[in-house]
Amino acid sequence: xxxxxxxNVTGVVLRLATVAAILLITYVVARLFTAILGRALRGGPPLxxxxxxxxxxxxxxxxxxxxxxxxxxxxxxxxxxLLAVAGVGLIVAARDVLSNVLSKVFIGTxxxxxxxxxxxxxxxxxxxxxxxxxxxxxxxDDGSIATVPNAQFVKAVNVNKTSLAPQRIxxxxxxxxxxxxxxxxxxxLKLVYRYKPRLDQxxxxxxxxxxxxxxxxxxxxxxxxxxxxxxxxxxSELSAKxxxxxxxxxxxxxxx
Amino acid sequence: MNLAVCSQTPxxxxxSVDLSSQGTVDVERLVLDKDYVFSPGGVTRxxxxxxxHMKSRNYVEGVYWVSLNPAAPSVMLYNGIKLxxxxxxxxxxxxxxxxxxxxxxxFHGTADQSIPQLIELAWRDEYAYFNLYNRVCAExxxxxxxxxxxxxxxxxxxxxxxxxxxxxxxxxxxxxxHIPFDEKVIPPDWExxxxxFLNAYDAIIVSCRAYLNSLIKRGxxxxxxxxxxxxxxxxxxxxxxxxxxxFCGRFGINDDDFVVLLVARLDPLKGHDIAxxxxxxxxxxxxxxxxxxxxxxxxxSSSKGLGLDKAGSWKRMVSGMAEALGVxxxxxxxxxxxxxxxxxxxxxxxxxxxxxxxxxxxLVVAEAWLHMKPVIVSSAAxxxxxxxxxxxxxxxxxxxxxxxxxxxxxxxxxxxxxxxxGVLGRRAAEILSIERGLKEEAEVLRNVAEGSP
Numbered sequence: 001x002x003x004x005x006x007x008n009v010t011g012v013v014l015r016l017a018t019v020a021a022i023l024l025i026t027y028v029v030a031r032l033f034t035a036i037l038g039r040a041l042r043g044g045p046p047l048x049x050x051x052x053x054x055x056x057x058x059x060x061x062x063x064x065x066x067x068x069x070x071x072x073x074x075x076x077x078x079x080x081x082l083l084a085v086a087g088v089g090l091i092v093a094a095r096d097v098l099s100n101v102l103s104k105v106f107i108g109t110x111x112x113x114x115x116x117x118x119x120x121x122x123x124x125x126x127x128x129x130x131x132x133x134x135x136x137x138x139x140x141d142d143g144s145i146a147t148v149p150n151a152q153f154v155k156a157v158n159v160n161k162t163s164l165a166p167q168r169i170x171x172x173x174x175x176x177x178x179x180x181x182x183x184x185x186x187x188x189l190k191l192v193y194r195y196k197p198r199l200d201q202x203x204x205x206x207x208x209x210x211x212x213x214x215x216x217x218x219x220x221x222x223x224x225x226x227x228x229x230x231x232x233x234x235x236s237e238l239s240a241k242x243x244x245x246x247x248x249x250x251x252x253x254x255x256x
Numbered sequence: 257m258n259l260a261v262c263s264q265t266p267x268x269x270x271x272s273v274d275l276s277s278q279g280t281v282d283v284e285r286l287v288l289d290k291d292y293v294f295s296p297g298g299v300t301r302x303x304x305x306x307x308x309h310m311k312s313r314n315y316v317e318g319v320y321w322v323s324l325n326p327a328a329p330s331v332m333l334y335n336g337i338k339l340x341x342x343x344x345x346x347x348x349x350x351x352x353x354x355x356x357x358x359x360x361x362x363f364h365g366t367a368d369q370s371i372p373q374l375i376e377l378a379w380r381d382e383y384a385y386f387n388l389y390n391r392v393c394a395e396x397x398x399x400x401x402x403x404x405x406x407x408x409x410x411x412x413x414x415x416x417x418x419x420x421x422x423x424x425x426x427x428x429x430x431x432x433x434h435i436p437f438d439e440k441v442i443p444p445d446w447e448x449x450x451x452x453f454l455n456a457y458d459a460i461i462v463s464c465r466a467y468l469n470s471l472i473k474r475g476x477x478x479x480x481x482x483x484x485x486x487x488x489x490x491x492x493x494x495x496x497x498x499x500x501x502x503f504c505g506r507f508g509i510n511d512d513d514f515v516v517l518l519v520a521r522l523d524p525l526k527g528h529d530i531a532x533x534x535x536x537x538x539x540x541x542x543x544x545x546x547x548x549x550x551x552x553x554x555x556x557s558s559s560k561g562l563g564l565d566k567a568g569s570w571k572r573m574v575s576g577m578a579e580a581l582g583v584x585x586x587x588x589x590x591x592x593x594x595x596x597x598x599x600x601x602x603x604x605x606x607x608x609x610x611x612x613x614x615x616x617x618x619l620v621v622a623e624a625w626l627h628m629k630p631v632i633v634s635s636a637a638x639x640x641x642x643x644x645x646x647x648x649x650x651x652x653x654x655x656x657x658x659x660x661x662x663x664x665x666x667x668x669x670x671x672x673x674x675x676x677x678g679v680l681g682r683r684a685a686e687i688l689s690i691e692r693g694l695k696e697e698a699e700v701l702r703n704v705a706e707g708s709p
Contacts, residue, residue, distance in 0.1 A: 182391035186348070189384040196379050204378035204449060207387075209424045 019068045026064025030057050039214075048101065048133055055090075096149070100134045103150035107131055108170045108220070109235070111153045112160055121148050121158035166228040167200055169235050171221040173207070173242055178253040181217050187249065188221065188242055198234060200224035257705050258318035258404055261307070262393050262419055263412035264356075265299045266325040267339055268292045268332070283334040289594075296521075296592070298434055298619060299412050302485055302693070304337075309694040311336060315702060318404055322396050324389070340400065342393055351385025356415045357566075358382070363414055364525055364614035365441035374446050387418060394422035401425065408705040411457070421456035428704045431457040434485075435616040436638065439470035451475040459704045461697070463617040464638040481700050484642070485617045486693025489685075492626045495600045503600035507588050513546040514668055517605035517629075519598070519620040520612070521551045522567035527611035527634065527654050528574045534611075536581040537661035542668055545586060549574075550601050552592040602627035606674065607667045611654045612637050621649070625685035628678035632663045648684040649677060 034053045041049040062083055070076055091098075107113050108131070117128045119138065126140035136153065138146040152158075160166075175184045185207050192205045199205075203224045211218040221242070225231050268283055270292050286292050294300065310316045318338070325341035326349065332339040344352065358377050361367035377383055393416065397409060409429045411419050420429045431454075442450070451474070454460065459479040462468050468482040495503075509515060516535070520526035528549055535547045552567055571589060578584040593601060602608070608624035608631045615637035622639070624631050631649035633640050643649040650663045667674050686692075703709070 182344075182388045182395065183348075185391055186384040186388040189387060190381050193379050193381065193384070201379065202375060202445065202448070204375060204383070206421075206452065209422070212424075 015071055015073075018071045022064055022068045022071065026061060026068075029064070030060040033057070033060055096151070097134060099154075100150040103152075103154045104131070104133050107136065107150060107153055109172060111158070112165050112168055112231075113153065113158065114165075114168070114170065117160050117162040117165060119158055119160045119162075122152050122156050124148060125161075164200075164203075164224055167224040167226070167231070169221075169223045169225055169231060169238070171223070171235060171239050171242065172210075173219050173221055173246075175217045175219070175246060176250050176253075177213075177215050177217070179246065179249045180253075184246065184249055187245055191241060191245055192221065192223065192238065195234070195238065198226060198230060200226050257316050257407040257702075258320075259307070259310070259316045259408050259410060259701070259705075260320040260322060260397055260400055260404075260406050261303055261410045261412065262322045262397060262416055263299050263303070264324050264415050265295050265297055265412075266323040266328065266341070267295060267300055267304060267321050267337065268334055269295050269325075270328055274327075278329045280331040280333065281329045283332050283339070298485060298616065301487065301619075303410075303412065305488060305690055306694055306697055307337060308335070309690075310698050310701070313698075315698055318406075320400055320404065320406070322393060322400065324393075340396060342389075342396055344389055344392055348385045348388050351382040352389040355380070355382035355386035359386075359414060360435070363435055363437070363441065365436075365438065366525055366613050373443075375449055378449060386415075390416065390418040391422055393419045397423060398425065401427070408701060410701065417450075417453045421453045423456075428458045428707075429456065430459045430461065430701060430704050432461045433467070433471070434463065436614050436636075437462055437467040437470050437474075438614075439473050441614075442470065442474055444474075447475045451477075454478075459700060461700060464641045466641060467638065479704070481696075483693060483696045483700070484688055485619050486688050486690045487619055487622055487626075488690040489626060491595065492602075492623060493599060494627070495596060495603050499596060500600045500603050503597055504604055507548065507590055509546060509548070509588070509604060510544075513544050514542060514607075515546050515548055515605040516607045516609050516664060517548045517550065517601055517624070518609050518611070519550040519601070519623065520610065522549075522570045522574075524566075524570055524573075525613050525615070526551075527613055528570070529577055530611040530613075530654055530657055530660055531609055532574060532578050532581065532583065532587060533657045534661040534664055535578075535586060536583050537657065538665055538668075539583050539586055542665075545664075545668070546588065547583075547586060548588045548590065548601060548605065550590045550593050550598065598623075599627070602629060605629055607632060607664060609660075609664070610634055610637055610639075611652065611660055613654050615639070619688065622685045622688040625678075625681035628682050630667055630674045630677035631681060632660065632667070642684060642687060644680075644684070647677070648681045 034057050037056050038049065038053050041052060066076060066079065069079060113119055113128060113136070115128055115131060118126070119128055124138055124140060124146040126138040126146060128136060129139045130137035135147045135149050138148060140146055173188065175181050188207065189205060205221055205223050207219050207221050209217060209219045225234050271290065283292055307319050311319060319336065320338045320340060322340045322342060326343050328341045330341055355377060358367070358371050359374065361371055362374055372380065400406060406427060409423060409427065411429065411431045413432070413434045420431055423429060454476045455478060457478055459481065460471060460476060461481045461483050462471055463482065463485055465482050468480055471480055516531070518528065518531055522528070531547055535545060539545055575584065578587040590601065602624060608621070608629045610618050610621055610631070610633050612618065612634045613636055615634060618633065618637035618639040621631050621633055631643070633643050633649050633651055634654040635651050636654055640651050643651055645651045652659050652663050
């Protein structure tokens with residue numbers, strides 16, 4: 001009896017020690033993952049970065065707790081089902097926000113809308129005063145504000161009444177920090193100058209910085225095509241050429 | 257408040273010493289006029305006293321001067337101001353210089369047909385380098401902001417216009433446009449391109465009322481001010497007789513010469529050729545007439561600057577013209593003069609002339625007024641706005657050599673008018689005093705920095 005009792009106590013202590021070790025490792029991994037993610041998304045919108053970091057932290061803790069519970073010899077099936085339901089619920093609850101965040105990527109490049117444009121979307125007309133990661137804010141003619149979810153620009157027809165909108169091209173450009181930003185910009189401009197005959201010559205290209213990260217500078221090259229029908233073809237061609245140029249500059253910088 | 261000034265012109269230029277490889281250099285340990293010179297030109301002569309004035313009144317704490325200075329050390333210290341040198345490689349510098357010179361001519365309305373218009377220029381490789389220079393300035397300012405927590409960016413002159421647009425910060429930005437901003441030479445089709453850059457600034461200061469009106473007409477929507485350029489009257493004094501005699505002896509000016517003085521850098525815009533042609537009209541009738549040109553090249557002309565030999569080629573052209581017109585013995589080029597010699601030149605002259613084809617302002621007219629001299633001023637100069645024709649000076653059309661010659665002759669023949677104009681001109685100069693200018697400009701900067709209306 002005494003022997004059995006000793007075995008049981010040792011087993012329980014060992015299990016508790018294992019659980020403690022798992023929780024400690026979970027804590028370290030959660031901190032590590034959130035730190036890495038926070039650093040990687042440093043340039044992003046703070047609200048979304050904050051949420052992403054929290055989700056990753058919750059996920060790591062959920063896995064850690066499952067492993068810990070498993071060590072205690074409890075049945076995991078019910079817990080796993082509960083977690084799966086919670087995950088599906090989270091995705092369902094956040095699907096609108098996610099679709100708006102994803103739609104933002106298309107606004108400006110494939111959906112020709114920019115700050116200052118006069119647009120009509122989903123029955124609302126006015127001047128675009130803000131495009132954030134969730135919604136586009138329109139200042140309407142009567143002075144009121146309409147907040148249109150970005151996903152509406154993908155789902156619904158929108159009309160841009162700005163005179164030059166059909167000609168406009170905005171090419172997103174990411175310049176790695178290894179490459180000299182001023183020099184890369186000058187090379188990009190010189191490359192674009194060669195497309196002058198196909199562009200509206202009244203509007204020389206202008207590069208605008210949108211975001212500065214530790215690893216790169218993100219910006220946008222604004223151009224106007226002479227023929228609106230060439231918008232997409234020219235966007236694709238110029239984007240590819242610029243990428244090629246930046247890859248070459250990146251290689252050159254690395255070889256130095 | 258921490259203030260960063262950005263201008264193409266450096267505050268000081270090093271002469272003989274090569275300290276480019278050194279870290280931080282204290283300029284005050286060097287010898288003025290031997291090791292370094294204070295850069296000439298309107299920007300430095302106005303902005304430096306402004307900074308000292310603002311520092312002395314505790315309006316500013318940290319003051320930084322970011323400028324193109326390829327041959328200088330990266331950081332220099334001068335009278336409490338941290339000078340930060342912007343360096344770009346030779347190819348880029350050459351392209352930048354070419355684009356800048358084209359723009360200079362375009363904004364002064366003196367570009368011939370071989371010069372591309374502004375929008376056309378912005379599609380050329382030179383413009384990519386012009387853009388590069390501005391980007392390097394903007395990046396330097398943004399880096400400085402990270403360490404020094406700047407409160408205000410003060411950007412100077414047309415060649416730095418894109419810098420403000422490139423400063424992607426919400427901190428206030430003020431731009432001072434020093435050259436003419438004349439709607440007559442800036443066509444409406446430049447507007448979309450120009451306003452994109454102009455409207456990146458919270459406030460813009462121009463040199464006279466006419467430019468202010470043009471700026472607003474061409475679509476600038478922010479706060480706009482006109483502040484007349486200004487000079488420190490204390491820097492000008494009546495020279496001793498011996499100093500004036502020395503000046504005359506050195507440059508071959510006789511007692512009976514009637515001296516017409518032009519103080520300007522050697523540049524086609526300044527109209528040295530117009531003065532020579534007017535001289536040729538008059539010299540037979542007035543054989544003692546002598547034309548004295550004071551001035552040299554600018555930072556753009558200097559070998560340690562952009563290395564564009566504008567001054568040398570213009571001097572050769574004007575000398576050749578004087579020779580061809582048979583008046584070369586009546587024309588004197590003094591080159592750059594130190595202040596005491598400049599005072600002597602003003603003192604000795606009978607009439608001062610500024611026949612510029614275009615002129616941002618023309619503070620040299622105020623200098624002549626301080627020496628109580630009658631002035632003949634081009635209608636294309638900003639300062640003509642405050643010259644009262646027939647009272648404080650004569651305003652002439654620089655394209656009309658006959659009119660310029662008639663104005664000189666009128667003053668040769670009317671000694672009393674010359675004296676009267678000198679007296680009235682001295683009074684008119686008061687509006688250009690440094691005290692007034694500093695007060696107005698410091699107020700604008702403080703209001704913008706503090707977000708006051």
